[in-house]
Amino acid sequence: MVLRTTKTVLFGLFLGTLMLIGCVDKFRPKKEIRTNCPQGIEPIRKVLFIGWDGVRSDALLMADTPHLDSLLPNSIYSFNVDRGPYTVSTPGWSSILHGVWPDKHGLTENSFKKNRYDEYPDLLTLLRKHKSVLGLATLSNWDAFLQITSEETYAQRFVTDPEMVGDALRILNECPPDVMLLHFDFPDASGHEFGFSPSSLEYLSSIEITDNYMGQLMAKVKEREAQYNEEWMVVLTTDHGGEGTGHGGQDNLQQTRRVWYVVRTPTLMQNLINDGKIVDLMPTMLTWMNCPLSGLTLDGNSLY
Numbered sequence: 399m400v401l402r403t404t405k406t407v408l409f410g411l412f413l414g415t416l417m418l419i420g421c422v423d424k425f426r427p428k429k430e431i432r433t434n435c436p437q438g439i440e441p442i443r444k445v446l447f448i449g450w451d452g453v454r455s456d457a458l459l460m461a462d463t464p465h466l467d468s469l470l471p472n473s474i475y476s477f478n479v480d481r482g483p484y485t486v487s488t489p490g491w492s493s494i495l496h497g498v499w500p501d502k503h504g505l506t507e508n509s510f511k512k513n514r515y516d517e518y519p520d521l522l523t524l525l526r527k528h529k530s531v532l533g534l535a536t537l538s539n540w541d542a543f544l545q546i547t548s549e550e551t552y553a554q555r556f557v558t559d560p561e562m563v564g565d566a567l568r569i570l571n572e573c574p575p576d577v578m579l580l581h582f583d584f585p586d587a588s589g590h591e592f593g594f595s596p597s598s599l600e601y602l603s604s605i606e607i608t609d610n611y612m613g614q615l616m617a618k619v620k621e622r623e624a625q626y627n628e629e630w631m632v633v634l635t636t637d638h639g640g641e642g643t644g645h646g647g648q649d650n651l652q653q654t655r656r657v658w659y660v661v662r663t664p665t666l667m668q669n670l671i672n673d674g675k676i677v678d679l680m681p682t683m684l685t686w687m688n689c690p691l692s693g694l695t696l697d698g699n700s701l702y
C-alpha cells in the first residue's frame with residue numbers, strides 16, 4: 399500500500415515535469431508573425447521629397463502629368479511660388495532644404511564657398527538633432543545636390559534616372575528610410591538643350607517622363623501605406639524655371655522665379671494657394687515629422 403502510493407506520487411511528479419517542459423516551449427510552429435502594426439498604434443510618419451530640377455510652372459501645367467494630378471485632391475499646392483533671387487540651382491535647393499533665403503544661407507551661385515550651413519542647418523541635420531535614430535536618404539544624379547544636406551544614412555549618386563528610380567524602389571521595398579530626398583535633373587538638362595518653354599515638346603516630354611518616375615514611386619508609397627500603417631508626406635517641387643535655354647540672372651522674370659510645389663499626405667484636404675513661398679516647405683516637413691520649430695531661425699511657416 400505504501401509502495402503503491404510512492405509509485406503514484408513519483409508518476410505524478412513525472413507527468414508534472416513533462417507538462418512544465420511543454421509550457422516552456424511557447425514557439426509553436428503555427429505561430430503567426432505580423433509585420434504590420436495592429437489597429438490603434440500611431441501611424442509611422444515618413445517623407446518622400448522629389449525635386450524636379452528646372453520645371454517652369456506653365457510648362458508643368460501644359461504637360462500631361464497624370465501622377466502629379468492624382469495627388470492634388472490630398473494636397474496643398476501652388477503654381478505661383480516665389481523661389482527667391484539668384485535663379486540657379488544651388489541657391490534654390492538650399493532655400494528649399496535649409497528653409498531660409500540666400501541672405502541667410504549665403505549661396506548666390508552654383509558654388510558652396512560662401513555657405514552658412516552651420517548657422518542655418520538643413521532638414522536632415524535638424525531631424526537628426528531632434529531624433530538620433532532615423533533613416534535619412536538622398537539620391538541624385540547631380541553631385542551638388544548631395545552636398546546640400548548632411549547626416550544621411552544612405553547617400554548615392556547615379557548616372558541615369560532609371561537606375562536611380564530602380565534603387566529608390568528597392569529601398570522603399572526593403573528598408574524605407576524615414577526621409578528620402580530624390581532629385582531628377584533631366585528637365586533642367588532638356589530645358590538647356592531645347593528651351594525652357596511650354597511650346598518645347600522635348601522639354602514637356604522630360605517633365606512627363608519625370609512624372610512617370612514619380613508615379614512608380616507613389617505606387618510603392620501607397621502600397622506601404624496600405625500594408626504597414628505608414629503615412630507619407632510627399633513633396634514635389636522645383637528650384638527654378640527658365641527662359642530661352644537659360645535661367646541664371648533672371649530674378650525679375652516670372653517664368654524663372656515663380657515656381658510651384660505640391661505637398662501631399664493621405665489626409666490633407668485639397669488647398670490651392672495663390673501666392674506661395676519655397677521656404678515654407680522645410681517647416682512643413684519638420685512639422686510632419688513632429689520636430690518643433692521653436693528656437694529655429696526660418697524664413698517660412700508650416701503650410702498646415
Ligand SMILES: [Zn+2]
Nearest residue numbers: 452586590645
Ligand atoms: Zn540649369
